[in-house]
Amino acid sequence: MNFLVYCLLPAASVASAASPVLSVFGHKVPDTDTVTAALVYAWELNARNISATAYRLGELNPETDFVLKRLGVKVPPLLTDVSAKDAVAVVDTNNPQELPEGILKASIHSIVDHHKLSGLSNAEPLEVDMRPLCSATSILYARAKLRGLTPTKDVAGLMLAGILSDSLEFRSPTTTELDKIHAAELGKLASLDVHEFAEGMLEAKANVDHLSPSELIMMDTKIFNIGGKKLRVSVMETTKAAGPLAKKAELVIAMKKLSQEEKLDDVLFFVVDILKEAATFISSSPTATKLV
Template identity: 80%
Template structure:
């Protein structure tokens, strides 16, 4: 068994000077990107270990099990030097990140205020996932991904693009997915279907867990907002829990001392998002952002809205600026 195949899959006890991780509340792209970037770094003779910053969601569990890849350990503490994937937002990273030496960042989001004392390598590209960027990097460094690494990179692309439905998808992402499917020995559509089925299996989760399954903090219009999305092929189930979700959002707002929690249920098959309001201020912001009317039940359907990064956050930021 070759060194490159397993160098990123060593147990946490193995010597590794560089900790590689993504954002809090990890999704499939952030977990797979951490593993793949650690593989790249080790192949470049830079000792690295992949970590996660939270528990896995059902889709990511499916991916790692299907590809027979060990779950990365939880980050015990910040090491002296780290590499960051799939984010550059300090709100999504461990406390103290600003005081740690950042070796590099591989990301596909907008600049979000992360500062560093020294120059560092930053690879940011408008592709649909961090793993799509990492596949481009593997070509640059002349690295041939193993079946597992190719499967991980494909998974990040399929997850973040919602199997190419999301407006974040580029033609290059589609090319990458086709190539990675061949390298991994996987039928791309069939594997994507398995991922979507796993993503929809959330009936066992509490409303608080649903809200926190895919969530990020944003500073918008001078306010601290938690914006959560639930991507699913079976939206009826979560929407039936509307009253409990509203209660959970209000409790989370008080607990975290933030200004609002916004929750969007993304129906992948219908290609729309349903906003569930838990406050009058959230309602006002969404109504202004999309020029819509939230109904008496605190709901509004937003057609063709699938991406938090490319559609939801830009709209909310634009609406907030109108108030300033």
């Protein structure tokens, strides 16, 4: 059976009576790395005879949708919350604010992440693999190599997509030489031209004309507490920055509305021109401008 099909089977069809099926997921407002990492980690766990099912915590963005369709991989089911003692594995985050409300009551089996420590705790010891690589899937590929697990073409494609997305095709300062080596190896395993695949992803990422200002703000966003203020920081990475920047007035209105609805001090929105490697900051208040 194809491992990715196995990872997406309903829990009852893969679990034994003796061990619960692990629910594997990343952060809310999922990006490409968090979705692909969940699928890949579920593949790894099942290869280790640990029953696991991959999930997502929100709707796919255009880039992730492109990746899954390009690779012929089924979209993982939506998970809305977890209950006390649910067995879970977390990827691409260790921040409780980015996870389901019930996460602190769940039984966390493991965490695979490339971000700084952000406060996720568990009542029992757990496996944690955190490394300074550009993406969670880059870590997962390193783990697979160490265990002697050879990714199938679709799994290799998912790993490659996570690396290319989070590194902006190696433009991000978080990119390491090891990430580049991983990408080259994965391109061969997936039978994909790395640059061509990355171009397709960037083109899909820029395809946002159909999205409302509110949807643009919520496409890649996280909440932070900085200097005693609760802030939502949103980022849009695109090769076509002119489109969203032309909607600046509508974006500011949507930002102010969101700030009121979520009782935030401010919303900060950055439009990143990937090709020019430059960012434009859009603020909804003078306070936000002072914080940047």
